[in-house]
Amino acid sequence: MALTIVGLSKTYPNGVKALNDITxxxxxxxxxxxxxNGAGKSTLMRTIATLQDPDAGSISLDGINVLKxxxxxxxxxxxxxxxxxxxPKISALDLxxxxxxxxxxxxxxxxxxxxxxxxxxxxxxxxxxxxxxxYSNGMRQRFGIAQALLANPRLIIVDEPxxxxxxxxxxRFLNLLSSIGRDRTVILSTHIVDDVRQLCxxxxxxxxxxxxxxxxxxxxxxxxxxxxxxxxxxxxDELRALEAEFQILSTYLIGGQHAVRIYSESDPGQxxxxxxxxxxDVYFLQLxxxxxxxxxx
Ligand code: ADP
Numbered sequence: 114m115a116l117t118i119v120g121l122s123k124t125y126p127n128g129v130k131a132l133n134d135i136t137x138x139x140x141x142x143x144x145x146x147x148x149x150n151g152a153g154k155s156t157l158m159r160t161i162a163t164l165q166d167p168d169a170g171s172i173s174l175d176g177i178n179v180l181k182x183x184x185x186x187x188x189x190x191x192x193x194x195x196x197x198x199x200x201p202k203i204s205a206l207d208l209x210x211x212x213x214x215x216x217x218x219x220x221x222x223x224x225x226x227x228x229x230x231x232x233x234x235x236x237x238x239x240x241x242x243x244x245x246x247x248y249s250n251g252m253r254q255r256f257g258i259a260q261a262l263l264a265n266p267r268l269i270i271v272d273e274p275x276x277x278x279x280x281x282x283x284x285r286f287l288n289l290l291s292s293i294g295r296d297r298t299v300i301l302s303t304h305i306v307d308d309v310r311q312l313c314x315x316x317x318x319x320x321x322x323x324x325x326x327x328x329x330x331x332x333x334x335x336x337x338x339x340x341x342x343x344x345x346x347x348x349x350d351e352l353r354a355l356e357a358e359f360q361i362l363s364t365y366l367i368g369g370q371h372a373v374r375i376y377s378e379s380d381p382g383q384x385x386x387x388x389x390x391x392x393x394d395v396y397f398l399q400l401x402x403x404x405x406x407x408x409x410x
Pocket of ligand 1: 125126127130131141148149151152153154155156157
């Protein structure tokens with residue numbers, strides 16, 4: 114599968130430029146689209162899912178013009194929106210069956226086997242007779258995956274699926290995504306760096322509607338090797354002094370003290386020690402460059 118996005122731009126009527134000339138290629142496997150809230154991720158996901166039109170640019174999916182041939186694209190696409198919306202008071206089994214009818218699976222026996230397989234795959238078999246309205250967040254998200262998989266799509270888009278899940282449900286959900294990502298393309302949009310680190314062989318970072326970086330997590334992490342430095346600020350005054358002097362990527366509390374991480378080409382002195390680079394460092398560095406351009410080293 115090949116999804117090619119070229120020069121995609123979208124400005125909403127209120128003047129917000131949600132997408133600014135995005136060009137991106139997405140191949141097989143799991144692709145992570147990482148960005149803070151308001152970055153333009155949902156706008157991009159909805160546009161790929163044929164639910165809204167851009168002002169400019171093109172999208173092609175295996176040679177199909179996505180913006181023109183929406184019906185064709187919808188046949189091979191599964192979409193789990195950020196807000197799944199209404200949760201009816203009917204059982205997961207009946208709802209999936211109904212959605213399968215809407216997807217055009219006419220044969221009742223075929224629907225039965227598809228729906229049952231999906232309920233097993235998403236670990237909802239035991240809860241299949243419960244109303245979807247009574248499901249927990251995690252169960253709803255898994256149900257969302259089941260409905261997205263109904264027509265056996267080649268491309269699945271999941272928008273911010275792990276927000277609001279507790280750690281156990283999040284883990285279960287990531288495992289489910291990883292298993293469905295083995296034989297199809299999954300685009301995972303998220304603001305959670307760990308989702309991408311755990312799941313995605315390729316990724317992109319977007320912020321303010323712009324593509325900041327595209328690559329493989331392992332490679333972009335390796336590219337910062339030797340450039341990430343950390344030290345503990347023992348007092349608030351020391352923290353403020355460091356903030357004034359350095360461009361701080363992140364500050365973590367460890368035992369009530371601030372562990373500060375910075376990017377520096379060479380040893381910054383002052384007790385900083387080199388530490389392993391992480392995907393969070395990559396992310397925060399890109400975001401800080403988005404806010405204020407760094408001098409080119
Ligand atoms: P993300 O999914 O990364 O949080 P969105 O695509 O939802 O980003 O939003 C990108 C920007 O566009 C935000 O500033 C948001 O407020 C704005 N936006 C999104 N949808 C609309 C809309 N329908 N009308 C006006 N502005 C919108």
